[in-house]
Amino acid sequence: MTTAWIDGQPVSSGEAIREAAKLLSMSRLPLVTGRFDDISALREAARVAGFSGGVLDHSDLGRVAPLIEALRDNGIIRISPGEVRRRADRVLVVGADPFAGSEAVFEQIFAVDPDLGAKAKGGQREIVLLGPDEPGRFSEVKGHVRTVGCPADQLGDAIGVLRAGLGGKPFGDGPFEEGAARALAGWLKDAAFAAIVFDATELDAISIESVAGLVSDLNAETRASALPLTAGSVYGAAEGAIWVTGFPLRTAFGRGDPEHDMMLNDGAWLISSGESDARIMLSYDETALDVADVPTILLSTAEEPAGEGARVIFKIGRPGVDHPMVHHEPRFGSFVSTPAEHHGMATNAADILSAIADQLGKAHHSNDEARA
Template sequence: MSNATLDGAPIALEDAYQRAAQILGSAKFPVVAGLGTDAAGARAAILLAERLRGAYDHLACDDVFADLDVTRSFGMFVTTPNEARVRCDVVLLVGPGLPERWPALFERLALDQPAYFNNGAPRKVLWLGPKRNEAKVEGVEIETLAATPQTLPGLLGALRARVGGRPISLEGAAAKKIDALAATLKAARFGGVVWSAAAIDGLAVEALQGLVTELNATTRFTGVPIGARSGASGVVQVSGWMTGFPPRTGFGRGYPEHDPWRFDARRLVDSGEADAALWISAYDGEAPAWTRDDVPMITLAPRGASVSLGLYIEVGRPGETHDAVELAQETSSFVLRRAKAPSDTPSVAEAIVEISARFSEEVPC
């Protein structure tokens, strides 16, 4: 059974649903934010935002747009982890903390094994900008080049220049190292670059895609992006097929409009443009980033979430307390994850259905 609180005090679940409906139904411009949920929860949340003529945003949108903005303005080479595992004889890792963001990285890409089409020769693994001691992986020989997130764009630009045979301003040992890395990348039969936009900025993402583009003039090279946290990749897909846009989309004029600045949930709440918020973080109970605490807020989060203000309704964790359809990093496709510990705690989708059923007739639809 789900728990609910109001400003930290227990409240009956039925009363919590009714109060949530009153808060959202009386708002002039509510925002449905967080969206840390599975496909069903994302669909329910977007439909709710549409019904309320509000907006919706995902908590990891800054990371999402580091990749998406490059795709929209420049283009992007990507493939699935499975194809990279089978084909890539050279793998370039870019940025720190990649195993933290995808714990199965080395196992899934089988970096300790040869590529299937490489006649048994070991893969060559390069890593630009790892954390200290992060590149020490049992069974995998990794060639590293130190860099910070701030210097990565310049380093990638230098690599691109040398791949294309153009001069760079570096000299001595640094230039020799860049030339050696460029030669390794150019010699790949099928290369792949792995990165996480949570670890590097949009400029670095654009720089590495420029490098991949340069390499594709003479060989085959592609990318394996690591998706952002809290189900962001799946939510982006759901948003795309429902509205034609990614999150940070609003329905204030009765149809979907996408604007990464206008519909940034943090800006909407802190500026006072949004007069109510539904915050969804079903995976780990991450708190919202806005600073105002005087905007009426409903939080849907799992047990253990630290919620002391506003209305809190406990929901289950996708794939743990209830079956969930999510976009899997391992396959780049939607998969069904069976519940590990099934319970009767409502899912995000079920909680939103209960709230929506209690709206008055005056709510726009």
């Protein structure tokens, strides 16, 4: 079975790996990108970027860039979903449907009543949905649910109003009815443990900073904590990149040491501006990609991998299906390993990336991270 191609012609994986390494080493600034659902692949991709003097990015990083910005500019008091499940007697859910794509977390938190804490246990959870007019997926949960309508683009304003209300400062009502903002701020303040849940991919950085500020203000006297949700693998990939490179992706190795820049190292920008002249990409898309813009090495899970114009193609297995994977599990708030669903011959993208990195490392006259 063929698993590697050069210019559409079947080749051995060894040939393809050498060709890929050659292409990357000849490139001025290769882009190393994709989805990196499997942290093992990300760790190896970072080596590829390092040895080839490239830029490491993730195709979805833009979705969590505001969260990353708010966290490192301002900080936050945050909570894991398991602790919300057991402790939070009052939950403010911000946005039209922040659990879209995070259904497992929704199930984990709201399937039971809180059972820890002298004041919280034994009672039912109170839930306020700030955003939608209808409870939606909350119509079935345990606990008391009510809605406070708010347009999506005014969520940050609404949080600011709650902060002003809590601080006894003047404000306009914004999306709230008269008196409702102060009442809601008081409701949060009187909680045994309040949780504020939001979809971090839907709010801008200032709005996330506002949520963090509200939580911080509440903690002056009571306990409250924020739960940012980020569906998909990108937040985990950013976490992984932080320990390997020091930064949450969008990190360049053109000068050796890692250099991070959310704008200048945005993969899409690098390709469209012409600053990157080659790419290596990890794709789980079944449909053909148009990658003819720059010479491309494509690692694809597609049944018949087809990259329009890709120089080198590797067919790879699906992480967690064809081979084990390591990924960030939002319910756990950390990394877990998942075994393969079946044992097959499918290649692990991490192994391909590792082999390319080793090949590049050889040319680098370096014994960097040589495998023991």
